[in-house]
Amino acid sequence: MVTTMKRIFSTEFVMTICLAVSITGEVCLAQETQTISGREPSISSNMLLSVPRLVRVEGIALDRAGKKKAGPVELEFAMMPSKESAASLWREHQTAQADASGKFSVLLGVTSDEGLPISLFTESGERWLAVSVDGVAQPRKLLDSTPYAIRSFDSERLSGHPASDFMLAKDCCAASAQLTGNADSTEHPVAGWSKNPESSSFGLMGSVTGRNSTAGVFRTTGGGDLLVGTNEKGNIFRVDATGRGYFNNAVQIGGADFAEMVPVSRTTSEYEAGDVLVIDPKSERHLTVSRKPYSRLIAGVYATKPGILARDSGTPVIGDEVPLAMIGIVPCKASAENGPIRVGDELVTAATTGHVMRAGKNAPRGTVLGKALQPLASGKNKISILLYLH
Numbered sequence: 001m002v003t004t005m006k007r008i009f010s011t012e013f014v015m016t017i018c019l020a021v022s023i024t025g026e027v028c029l030a031q032e033t034q035t036i037s038g039r040e041p042s043i044s045s046n047m048l049l050s051v052p053r054l055v056r057v058e059g060i061a062l063d064r065a066g067k068k069k070a071g072p073v074e075l076e077f078a079m080m081p082s083k084e085s086a087a088s089l090w091r092e093h094q095t096a097q098a099d100a101s102g103k104f105s106v107l108l109g110v111t112s113d114e115g116l117p118i119s120l121f122t123e124s125g126e127r128w129l130a131v132s133v134d135g136v137a138q139p140r141k142l143l144d145s146t147p148y149a150i151r152s153f154d155s156e157r158l159s160g161h162p163a164s165d166f167m168l169a170k171d172c173c174a175a176s177a178q179l180t181g182n183a184d185s186t187e188h189p190v191a192g193w194s195k196n197p198e199s200s201s202f203g204l205m206g207s208v209t210g211r212n213s214t215a216g217v218f219r220t221t222g223g224g225d226l227l228v229g230t231n232e233k234g235n236i237f238r239v240d241a242t243g244r245g246y247f248n249n250a251v252q253i254g255g256a257d258f259a260e261m262v263p264v265s266r267t268t269s270e271y272e273a274g275d276v277l278v279i280d281p282k283s284e285r286h287l288t289v290s291r292k293p294y295s296r297l298i299a300g301v302y303a304t305k306p307g308i309l310a311r312d313s314g315t316p317v318i319g320d321e322v323p324l325a326m327i328g329i330v331p332c333k334a335s336a337e338n339g340p341i342r343v344g345d346e347l348v349t350a351a352t353t354g355h356v357m358r359a360g361k362n363a364p365r366g367t368v369l370g371k372a373l374q375p376l377a378s379g380k381n382k383i384s385i386l387l388y389l390h
Helices: 002-008 045-049 146-154
Strands: 014-024 028-033 055-062 071-080 089-098 103-108 128-131 226-229 235-241 244-247 257-263 276-279 287-289 298-302 308-309 321-335 344-347 357-360 370-372 380-387
Touching: 045 308, 055 089, 071 103, 089 103, 276 321, 298 380
Parallel strands: 014 055, 257 308, 321 357
Antiparallel strands: 014 028, 055 103, 071 089, 071 128, 226 235, 235 244, 257 321, 276 287, 276 298, 298 321, 321 380, 344 357, 370 380
C-alpha cells in the first residue's frame, strides 16, 4: 500500500497532519507538506483526472488516562466552513488500527473513488477540520494554506477542460480579434457548448462595446435558412433566407398593440404618445391630430410602446413619421366633456385636440375608435383603451 501511494503521488503534493488523540483530550495538529522527488513521469491530462485527491492524517490514540491505546479506533472527520458552523462541507467515517505505540494513519477521501471534492480547496473561505474519536468531538483545527496545494492537480486544465478543447489565438484570430471558421463538409466551423446542468453559462456569446458595433451577424447567401432554433425534441423556430420567421409556439412581445410607421403633417415635435390621429384630407398619405368630435377620418392612436412596429418597405419615407397604433391595447388621451367615461364605453374623437370622449347613444357609423378599459370621471387624462375601428 505504501508503494502504491508513493506512485500515485509522485507528481502531487501530499499533506501530512500529525495529531495526538485522546478520548477526552484535545487533538493537536501539526501540518507538514512533503514533495516526493523522483524522475518526472509523462502523465497526460486524462491520467491526472484519475488521481485521487487524498490527505494523509497520522496520529496517536490515547485513552482517558492519557496512555497510548492500541487496536481499532473509530474516527469521524468533517470539513467545516467556520469554527462554529453546524453544517459540514464534507464528512467521512473511518476505522483506524492503532499499533502497540498508539500510532495510526488514514487517508482522508479514501472511501470515495474521486477522493476529496476539489471544491473544498478551490472555493473561497476558511476550512476547519473537525475530528471525532470514538464518538467524542475534538476541538476543530483551522487548516492553513498547505492543503490547498491539492489544487495543483487541476493546474493544467481550465474550468475542467484540457488544453485540447480550446483553439490557440494564432490559429483562429486575426489582428482585429475576429473569430472565424471554415467547413467544407458537414462539420461546424464554429461551435460552443455548456454541458453543466447546474450552470447558467452561454454556449456561444458575442459582446461589443463600440457605438456602431454589432454583437452578432448571421448571413446566408445560398438560399438556406438564416437561423434555426432547436431543443431536444427538434426544431422550434427558424428564420428563412428572406427574413420570414416560423415559430412552433406564440411570440411573446413587450407591448400590447400593433402599430405602423406613418407620415404626419407638420413636424413630429407637434405630436406625442397618446394623441388621437385622423387622416389629413389636405395631404396624400398623411395623418394629423384630431380636432373635431365624431370624426369619420379616425385612423388610430400615436403608440406609446408598440408590441409590433411595421413599415411598408416598398414605400419611401416622404416626411416625418410616427407610430400609429391601429389595434390592441394602448394608452390614449381622453376627455370627460361628453360625460364620465365608464369601463366598456365606446369612444369617439372629442372636440379637445387629440382626445377621445364617451360616444353616447347612436354614434355615427365609422366614428367609433374603440372601448374604454379604464374610467374617467372628470377632466382630461390618459386611459387604456381597446383599440379597434368600426
